[in-house]
Amino acid sequence: xxxxxxxxxxxxxxxxxxxxxxxxxxxxxxxxxxxxxxxxxxxxxxxxxxxxxxxxxxxxxxxxxxxxxxxxxxxxxxxxxxxxxxxxxxxxxxxxxxxxxxxxxxxxxxxxxxxxxxxxxxxxxxxxxxxxxxxxxxxxxxxxxxxxxxxxxxxxxxxxxxxxxxxxxxxxxxxxxxxxxxxxxxxxxxxxxxxxxxxxxxxxxxxxxxxxxxxxxxxxxxxxxxxxxxxxxxxxxxxxxxxxxxxxxxxxxxxxxxxxxxxxxxxxxxxxxxxxxxxxxxxxxxxxxxxxxxxxxxxxxxxxxxxxxxx
Numbered sequence: 633x634x635x636x637x638x639x640x641x642x643x644x645x646x647x648x649x650x651x652x653x654x655x656x657x658x659x660x661x662x663x664x665x666x667x668x669x670x671x672x673x674x675x676x677x678x679x680x681x682x683x684x685x686x687x688x689x690x691x692x693x694x695x696x697x698x699x700x701x702x703x704x705x706x707x708x709x710x711x712x713x714x715x716x717x718x719x720x721x722x723x724x725x726x727x728x729x730x731x732x733x734x735x736x737x738x739x740x741x742x743x744x745x746x747x748x749x750x751x752x753x754x755x756x757x758x759x760x761x762x763x764x765x766x767x768x769x770x771x772x773x774x775x776x777x778x779x780x781x782x783x784x785x786x787x788x789x790x791x792x793x794x795x796x797x798x799x800x801x802x803x804x805x806x807x808x809x810x811x812x813x814x815x816x817x818x819x820x821x822x823x824x825x826x827x828x829x830x831x832x833x834x835x836x837x838x839x840x841x842x843x844x845x846x847x848x849x850x851x852x853x854x855x856x857x858x859x860x861x862x863x864x865x866x867x868x869x870x871x872x873x874x875x876x877x878x879x880x881x882x883x884x885x886x887x888x889x890x891x892x893x894x895x896x897x898x899x900x901x902x903x904x905x906x907x908x909x910x911x912x913x914x915x916x917x918x919x920x921x922x923x924x925x926x927x928x929x930x931x932x933x934x935x936x937x938x939x940x941x942x943x
Contacts, residue, residue: 633690633708634690634691634865634869635660635661635662635690635865636654636659636660636661636662636688636689636690636705636708637661637662637663637664637688637689637690637857637862637865638650638651638654638661638662638663638664638686638687638688638689638854639664639666639675639678639685639686639687639688639689639859639862640663640664640665640666640685640686641665641666641667641668641685642665643668643751643821643825644668644685644686645735645739645817645818645820645821646684646685646686646698646731646817647685647686648817648820648821649698649813649814649816649817650686650688650698650701650702650705651851651852652813652816652817652846652847652849652850652851653701653702653705653714653813654705654851654852654854655849655850655851655852656712656714656808656813656849657705657708657709657712657852658709658852658853659705659708659709659852659853660852660853660854661852661853661854662854662855662856662857662862663854663855663856663857664689664856664857664858664859664861664862665856666685666859668763668766669762669763669766669767670683670766670769674859674860674862674863674923675687675859677863677921677923677924678694678862678863678866678924678927678929679694679696679903679929680903680904680905680917680919680921680929681894681901681902681903681904682696682893682894682895682899682901682903682929682931683899683901684696684697684770684895684898684899686698686701687701688701688704688705689862689865689866690704690872691865691866691869691870691871691872692866692867692869692870692871692872692924692925692926692927692928693871693872693927693928693930694866694927694928694929694930695930696903696929696930696931696932697895697931697932697935697936698731698814699727699728699731699814699932699934699935700914700930700931700932702714702727702810702813703913703914703932704930712807712808713809714809714810714813715809715810716804716805716807716809718805719804719805719809722804722811723804723809723810723811724810724811726803726804726811726814726815727809727810727811727813727814727815728814728934729814729815730811730814730815730816730817730818731814732935734789734815734818735818736776736777737777737781737782737785737786737789738782738786738789738818738819738821738822739776739818739821740776740777740778740779740781740782741779741782741783741785741786741822741829741832742818742821742822742825742826742829743776743826744779744782744783744829745779746826746828746829747822747825747826747828747829749828750825750826750827750828751825751826770898770899771898772897772898772900783832786832787832787835790819790832790833790835790836790839791836793815793836793838793839793842794836794838794839797838797839797841797842798838801842801845802842802845803815803842808845808846808849812842812846813846816842816843816846819833819839819843820843820846820847823840823843863923863924866924866925866927867923867924867925868925869925870926871918871926871927871928872928874908874909874916874928877909877911877912878911879909879910879911880910880911880912881910882910883910883938883939883940885907885910885938885940886907887907887908887909887910888906888907888908889906889907889940889941890904890905890906890907890940890941891904891905891906891907891917891938891939891940891941892904892938892939892940892941893905893915893917893929893931893936893937893938894936894937895935895936895937896935896936896937897935903917903919903929903931904917904919904941905917905918905919905929906918906919907938908928910938912933913932913933914930914931914932914933915930915931915932915933915936915938916928916929916930916931917929917931
């Protein structure tokens with residue numbers, strides 16, 4: 633198998649989720665640092681339009697969305713598992729809650745003025761303006777939740793997590809699962825990226841102790857390569873065989889059609905390509921691009937829309 637290549641940047645919460653999964657599974661990987669905001673020409677060369685962070689590259693296969701990346705890493709290193717048999721479905725449902733419902737309010741809390749000042753650091757005013765505009769575009773122009781509403785919501789989420797940890801070290805038992813990694817990453821941002829507002833965690837010491845246990849997994853063994861190196865690897869590689877999972881047609885769009893896939897919320901830049909697989913859990917597009925060559929770009933079903941490309 634080709635090397636695992638993670639395209640990410642240090643302050644990305646969802647990238648921290650995957651970095652911790654890689655550490656938990658003690659996997660070796662290659663690190664490509666990408667821009668925090670558009671333009672991201674090398675990323676778009678690989679994905680065809682999708683721009684959210686992180687993406688995972690394995691040769692000429694490009695995996696979008698952290699939930700799918702977790703699914704891809706699981707068979708590569710089955711133990712320790714992200715999906716314990718006793719609560720496979722529950723783990724995924726809590727993970728989706730962590731990745732979607734909790735993320736927005738927690739990040740709105742983190743980006744109150746004191747926290748935002750820490751994130752922006754000493755960057756020039758022009759950079760700050762560009763960053764704010766970039767994130768507004770990713771939200772489709774929708775405003776962030778107010779900091780007061782975000783504070784109240786965040787405190788409620790922390791109390792619920794604390795209740796789950798009252799008699800066990802991880803959210804669903806004695807071992808972590810995908811739910812822990814999905815719930816941890818925006819709280820990691822509070823603790824480690826906006827420490828001026830991290831006192832919100834003081835009322836839930838069980839959550840703070842759990843976060844420390846999660847951080848102890850580290851990021852595994854990695855080496856840095858350039859985005860140009862990653863593009864060259866894609867160009868020199870051939871997408872892996874698609875396997876024999878049956879075609880699940882929920883849209884009336886046959887395989888081989890030109891289609892458009894996009895996230896249904898937040899960062900909805902579309903990717904156009906030839907639909908070569910549509911299974912129970914994922915969609916796969918074949919794309920050809922001068923710099924990346926021919927690649928397969930994979931998306932999860934949940935959280936993404938599929939449409940036939942207009943002609």
